[in-house]
Amino acid sequence: MNDTFLKACRGEKTDYTPVWIMRQAGRYLPEYQKVRSKVDFLTLCKTPELAAEVTLQPVDILKVDAAILFSDILVPVEAIGMKLEFSESKGPILYDPVRDSIGVSRLRTLDPEEDVPFVMDTIKLLKQGLKVPLIGFSGAPFTLATYMIEGGSSRNYVNTKRMMYSEPELFHRLMDKITDCVISYLKAQIDAGVDAVQVFDSWAGILSPSDFDEFALKYVQKIISSLKPGLPKIYFAFNGSAMLNHVQKSGADVLGIDWRIDMSDAINTLGPDAKVQGNLDPCTLFGTKDVIARKAAEVVKKGMAAKGHIFNLGHGILPETPVDNAKALVQTVHEVSSKER
Amino acid sequence: MNDTFLKACRGEKTDYTPVWIMRQAGRYLPEYQKVRSKVDFLTLCKTPELAAEVTLQPVDILKVDAAILFSDILVPVEAIGMKLEFSESKGPILYDPVRDSIGVSRLRTLDPEEDVPFVMDTIKLLKQGLKVPLIGFSGAPFTLATYMIEGGSSRNYVNTKRMMYSEPELFHRLMDKITDCVISYLKAQIDAGVDAVQVFDSWAGILSPSDFDEFALKYVQKIISSLKPGLPKIYFAFNGSAMLNHVQKSGADVLGIDWRIDMSDAINTLGPDAKVQGNLDPCTLFGTKDVIARKAAEVVKKGMAAKGHIFNLGHGILPETPVDNAKALVQTVHEVSSKER
Numbered sequence: 001m002n003d004t005f006l007k008a009c010r011g012e013k014t015d016y017t018p019v020w021i022m023r024q025a026g027r028y029l030p031e032y033q034k035v036r037s038k039v040d041f042l043t044l045c046k047t048p049e050l051a052a053e054v055t056l057q058p059v060d061i062l063k064v065d066a067a068i069l070f071s072d073i074l075v076p077v078e079a080i081g082m083k084l085e086f087s088e089s090k091g092p093i094l095y096d097p098v099r100d101s102i103g104v105s106r107l108r109t110l111d112p113e114e115d116v117p118f119v120m121d122t123i124k125l126l127k128q129g130l131k132v133p134l135i136g137f138s139g140a141p142f143t144l145a146t147y148m149i150e151g152g153s154s155r156n157y158v159n160t161k162r163m164m165y166s167e168p169e170l171f172h173r174l175m176d177k178i179t180d181c182v183i184s185y186l187k188a189q190i191d192a193g194v195d196a197v198q199v200f201d202s203w204a205g206i207l208s209p210s211d212f213d214e215f216a217l218k219y220v221q222k223i224i225s226s227l228k229p230g231l232p233k234i235y236f237a238f239n240g241s242a243m244l245n246h247v248q249k250s251g252a253d254v255l256g257i258d259w260r261i262d263m264s265d266a267i268n269t270l271g272p273d274a275k276v277q278g279n280l281d282p283c284t285l286f287g288t289k290d291v292i293a294r295k296a297a298e299v300v301k302k303g304m305a306a307k308g309h310i311f312n313l314g315h316g317i318l319p320e321t322p323v324d325n326a327k328a329l330v331q332t333v334h335e336v337s338s339k340e341r
Numbered sequence: 342m343n344d345t346f347l348k349a350c351r352g353e354k355t356d357y358t359p360v361w362i363m364r365q366a367g368r369y370l371p372e373y374q375k376v377r378s379k380v381d382f383l384t385l386c387k388t389p390e391l392a393a394e395v396t397l398q399p400v401d402i403l404k405v406d407a408a409i410l411f412s413d414i415l416v417p418v419e420a421i422g423m424k425l426e427f428s429e430s431k432g433p434i435l436y437d438p439v440r441d442s443i444g445v446s447r448l449r450t451l452d453p454e455e456d457v458p459f460v461m462d463t464i465k466l467l468k469q470g471l472k473v474p475l476i477g478f479s480g481a482p483f484t485l486a487t488y489m490i491e492g493g494s495s496r497n498y499v500n501t502k503r504m505m506y507s508e509p510e511l512f513h514r515l516m517d518k519i520t521d522c523v524i525s526y527l528k529a530q531i532d533a534g535v536d537a538v539q540v541f542d543s544w545a546g547i548l549s550p551s552d553f554d555e556f557a558l559k560y561v562q563k564i565i566s567s568l569k570p571g572l573p574k575i576y577f578a579f580n581g582s583a584m585l586n587h588v589q590k591s592g593a594d595v596l597g598i599d600w601r602i603d604m605s606d607a608i609n610t611l612g613p614d615a616k617v618q619g620n621l622d623p624c625t626l627f628g629t630k631d632v633i634a635r636k637a638a639e640v641v642k643k644g645m646a647a648k649g650h651i652f653n654l655g656h657g658i659l660p661e662t663p664v665d666n667a668k669a670l671v672q673t674v675h676e677v678s679s680k681e682r
Contacts (some may be wrong), residue, residue, distance in 0.1 A: 156659055158627060165628025208622050208655075209603045210639070241583035242602035261583035262550045281549050286499060287506025298551070314549075318497055 002132050005066040009196060009232030009254050011275050011307040017300050017337035018065035019330055020135070023316030024058035025070045028323060031057045041086045042078075045071050048121040055122070059132055061323070062330045066133050066196075066310075067126065069189070071119060073139030073200060076185045077148060079115035080108045080177075090152060097151035099159065104174045110181040112188030119185075120192035127193040136194030138186050140201035140235070141178040141223075142216035148174070157206050164215055171215065179219045183226045196232040199223060199252070205239020209246045212237075217249060224251040234277060238315060244269045259314030263302035275308030282313045285325040296329055297336045304340060311337075343473050346407040350537060350573030350595050352616050352648040358641055358678035359406035360671050361476070364657030365399035366411045369664060372398045382427045386412045389462040396463070400473055402664070403671045407474050407537075407651075408467065410530070412460060414480030414541055417526045418489060420456035421449045421518075431493060438492035440500065445515045451522040453529030460526075461533035468534040477535030479527050481542035481576070482519040482564075483557035489515070498547050505556055512556065520560045524567045537573040540564060540593070546580020550587045553578075558590060565592040575618060579656060585610045600655030604643035616649030623654045626666040637670055638677045645681060652678075 004018040026032055032054050036044060044050050055070040074092055078084040083095040098104055112120065126134055139147075147153075149160045163171045186197050204216055224233050236256025237247045247255060248270055257266045257278035267274055284295050296311075303309030311333045317326060345359040367373055373395050377385055385391050396411040415433055419425040424436040439445055453461065467475055480488075488494075490501045504512045527538050545557055565574050577597025578588045588596060589611055598607045598619035608615055625636050637652075644650030652674045658667060 156624065158624060158659065158661060161622070161624035162627040165625060165632045205601060208600045209606075210636075211622070239580070239601070242585075242606070244583075245606070259549045260546060260580070265550070265583070265586070281502070281552070283497065283499060283502035284506060286503040291506045295551075318499065320499060 001130075002065055005133050005310060006195060006232060008308040008310050009234070009275060011273070015338060015341065016334050017303060017309055017311050019311035019333045020064040020066040020068065021058065021062070021313055021317050021326065021330075022068075024062065024064060024068065024326075025054045026317060027319035028317055028321040028326065029057055029061065030323070031061065041072070042084070045075055046118045048118050048125050051118070051122040052125040055126055055134075056130070059130075062327055063334075064132070064330055066135055067130060068135040068198070069119070069123060069126070069137060069194065071122075071137070073137070073144065073202075074147060075116060075119065076110055076138070076181055077144055080110050080181055081106060082148060092147065093152045094147055095151070097159070098148045098174060099163070101170060101173075104170060104177065107174075107177050110184050112185055116185070116188075120188055123189060123192040123194055133195035134193070135196050135198055135234075136186065136189035137198045137200060138182045138189075138223075140199045140204065140216065140237075141175050141182060141219040142207070143201050143203045144178050144182070145171070145174055146203045146206075148178075157203070164211065175215070175219050179222055182223055186223065186227055190228050190231060196234065197227065198234040198236060198256070201235065201237040201240070204237035204247075209243040212240070212243060212246050217246060220250045220252075236277070241266065248274075254308065254310065256312070257314065263299055264305065267302070267306045270306075272305065272307060274306050275310075276303065276306045277310040277312050279312070279314040280329075282315050282318055282321070285313075285317065285321045285329065287325075289325070289328055292325055292329055293332045296332045300333055300336045301340060304337075342471075343406055346474050346651060347536060347573060349649040349651050350575070350616060352614070356679060356682065357675050358644060358650055358652050360652035360674045361405040361407040361409065362399065362403070362654055362658050362667065362670075363409075365403065365405060365409065365667075366395045367658060368660035369658055369662040369667065370398055370402065371664070372402065382413070383425070386416055387459045389459050389466050392459070392463040393466040396467055396475075397471070400471075403668055404675075405473070405671055407476055408471060409476040409539070410460070410464060410467070410478060410535065412463075412478070414478070414485065414543075415488060416457060416460065417451055417479070417522055418485055421451050421522055422447060423489060433488065434493045435488055436492070438500070439489045439515060440504070442511060442514075445511060445518065448515075448518050451525050453525055457526070457529075461529055464530060464533040464535055474536035475534070476537050476539055476575075477527065477530035478539045478541060479523045479564075481540045481545065481557070481578075482516050482523060482560040483548070484542050484544045485519050485523070486512070486515055487544045487547075489519075498544070505552065516556070516560050520563055523564050527564065527568055531569050531572060537575065538568065539575040539577060539597070542576065542578040542581070545578035545588075550584040553581070553584060553587055558587060561591045561593075577618070582607065589615075595649065595651065597653070598655065604640055605646065608643070608647045611647075613646065613648060615647050616651075617644065617647045618651040618653050620653070620655040621670075623656050623659055623662070626654075626658065626662045626670065628666075630666070630669055633666055633670055634673045637673045641674055641677045642681060645678075
């Protein structure tokens, strides 16, 4: 197995900078579209043969150094009792949002083998013959809470913050339940064979640093410290680049970095022992090949100041992205980083 | 005149921390809704008597230390040749977005007295008897460019970045034209009597720091250096808290700070000579009075490490905000900061 990704997670020397791309199994790939045209999105997540097939596509097509389980962060939320639907226009919809004590009490405890067996089945299928490490993942409790409270995506997260600022005990009770769910969900993925996990805190960046500490961080810390020692854990607090000194306290081995900060500044804040993942603006892939090569090389070079660097975009690859540009990016990262070593 | 706000902008000693609130003349106020119910939004912007009336409302109701001209950042964009409409659901719509050389060439030069006389008329009306300083404003070139290229708000700004990364000369030509427009627009406001200006770069935060330097910052620098010396200039690069070391190069007297960074960290980055404005999360105003008072006091105390601090939210006040909570906020800031001195 190509273990460059895992070595970088551990801060060990590598021959080149490993790279994978958030949402690499996704709509920008015609091969994905073909599979997706046969079934709806949630069915794709829940059908191990198909989920495994699309998980593998970018490994073959882009030559990335890691695969990430194809699924959605809301899959376990549905499993503990909320009705979930994906709308083409509005994105995810969670019916009967959690806004009071009854809503919190109604949430069930997750039994992964019983409730989401397809996730572990997908992992087991993938581990037969996969040539790169497999990353499992979960949404972070705060991010999952926003979806559960708002009932989907939101502009200003008023309902979430109203609960935080006016009924903090209720909010923390919800977070406790979600945290337990995430821990058993990730443990089951690890037992099924994933080589690393990433915790996506996609909406951590709507919080001030002090609110992040009070309402989000401690739950991430609990998750990280509950999981198998030695297995690499990545935490990505999107739009949290101005509070990396707080994000760093998560206990994760690797921190995801978005494109809103210069990679050198991020590493300066985190210190030379940091292991980082990121951080090219996903929209760079709409530029010319020259622009892509130049900007990717800058990130590669800056990343070398960290103890470990996994190249990635600073957010998920966009559906409109030309596949050839994604391929060129992976190739550039491999070439430039091999030469620089 | 209560000149506490202007003193803080200049870094002079004040008896208390002055405060105003972004979008303080807006939908959360029943008095605003009453005026707005009679005319559409753009008519309100273009009718000096009404624009002046709503500009004054928060000064009377909240007791803030500055007024800000009621208008919209897209008013001058319409004036240089784009068709503008405000949709209740989608927000602003600019027809025929600028995507090519013809689109850029078609834009006219702004003649403020000819094209937007109502802005200067509103300022002149307001300056008769206003008891607090009046802030004029403009959108920053990059932010205006995103609206002009996307045709409105956007999720990922793919069209804007595609132009930046594949036709940079065209993008810079557009930015040159917008910059000239902003300069003459702000000069006309200053000639009409505003006491300070704020440049809103609401979408600067979608840029990486190096792209900010290349595609946004130099135009802001040109604007700031073109305006009347001595008149306080505020620059607010929203969601730019992880690149304050770049934002700082704008040359503005005061920098707006959003809530994604701890105010102490912001001041540490900028240095003790910095003058800052911000940075309470607007959603704090959905909390209990206790939470509002505690969180506002924290910002006030941290702000005292800067040479000047103007208290504000980290973004515009939201339409659903209870007016009483906004009043309580202003009172808390005045009381706590008077005692702390």
